Amino acid sequence: MFDDLVARVRAGALGPDPGTQHIAVAFTTRQAVRHAGRGTSYRNEVLSLRLAEAVGSCAVEPGELPDSALDDCVGADVARLLEHPLLPVRVAALDAYLMHVGPHTPENGARPIALPAGSSLEKSRARARSVVELLDLPAGATVLVVGVVNSLLEALRSRGLGYVPCDLKGGGTEWGEPVLGDALAAAGRCDALLVSGMTLGNGTFEPLREHALRHGKQLVMFAQTGSAVLPHFLGHGVSAVCAEPYPFFWLDGGPGIIHRYGAGGGGR
Template identity: 45%
Template sequence: MNTVEDLVADVLAGGHGPDPREVVATSVFWIHHGTRLAGGGTTYRNQYVLARVGTAFGACAFAEGEIDPAVCAEASGAPVADLLADAPAAVRVAALDAYLGHVRPHRTLDAEPVVLPAGTPESRARGRDAAVAGLLDLPPGAKVALIGVVNPLVAAIRDRGAECLPCDLTLRTTQWGDPITPDMGEVLDVADAVVATGMTIGNGTFDEILRRCRDRAVPLVVYAQTGSAVARAFLGSGVTALSAEPFPFSQFSAEETVLYRYRAHP
């Protein structure tokens, strides 16, 4: 399996669990969310479409204007197979993520649960990103491409003694003034390891990141709120480690929440 479309085809063929024609997305909805952490000059603007399938929520980030909110009413109650075949791309990913999360819940698998303690947005973001950076096993001075920049994760990577190579489609500097490239090829070509956001699944760049990391035999760590169960399907097939944070995401709660860390078996 080399691409997200390969995974969709496998699911439609019944290769990952119950017939998706018989499994319904009970609820489909969207969230527009803005965040500016204390001490930072960046306002993160994220839009998510979410699907509820059985015991799981699936999610996909999308760009402004990419889908009409009216699609949520049209998609709610539809069979997963219909959404995978005909829905807008972001809804397809959310439905795929929800289906895979329902069939194999993060909470019941052989993942390492990490409890994020109750607290402020800043303290919870630091805890989350320290858990993500903890999946890196690299010598001091190693170059880590960070595709999808959040400032606390830049800091967490540096705290582990690595050099962070930030890449993002919208941000141009980190909180500390470091330049951020929009061209992931610049960092993928020179990185000793790659840390990529699950948002790459929604914007169509995940397949290329996966391919490049496989070709160069470079470790790929995915930190995923959106698309966490989709990314898990590639664990051991290009993805070497995963931080999976299913909905509701840590930024939507001040109470304890859990993320799940996976490592591919040698």
């Protein structure tokens, strides 16, 4: 499905010839965070590409993106980058292109949600509530969470929902629960899926989408990676998307905006 979307872009089916669209700026954002009152810390790294007014992004494992990737992207046309050997580069380029031709606006099916100013933890919790509201589940249901964010787990707990936390890095949650490394193996015992857009960049998204489609389960995406890409999968396994384009909530203490798709709203 991802490859089909890339093929449509390359064919000019969604906008101008990507061979005529050039990336002006390529940059990475690296973050380490430990919210006040929390006992665990984590790191993020994100590749972002600027196309005209749009910024497309893809998270990567910290330290894994070679410096040469930025040089490959600057000045390159999108068509060329959609063939880049690194999947995160292809995802970021696709995201930038789709953000450029179809920004997050009500006309394109997006519903803006204001995030209030506040501390990193306050903003994380506000985003988490907006994401979890996209799940239509009774108390007692179990959610597969792929890409562990403790504020999301906290929001699920507040709604009386169980969860199975999964992340390729493994480890544990803020509450000492084990984090599983194989999300697909755990999906069968869950009623719905809550999945990070980062799965686009590490190649694990498609099996999860197929599982949700095959079993008729809700699949809600929370997307800093591929925020303009994932709304194109609504109705094709994805039931809702919380899209958060650059700059992300953790970069600034001021107010911000995220965009929700699906779950009774519109879509691409």
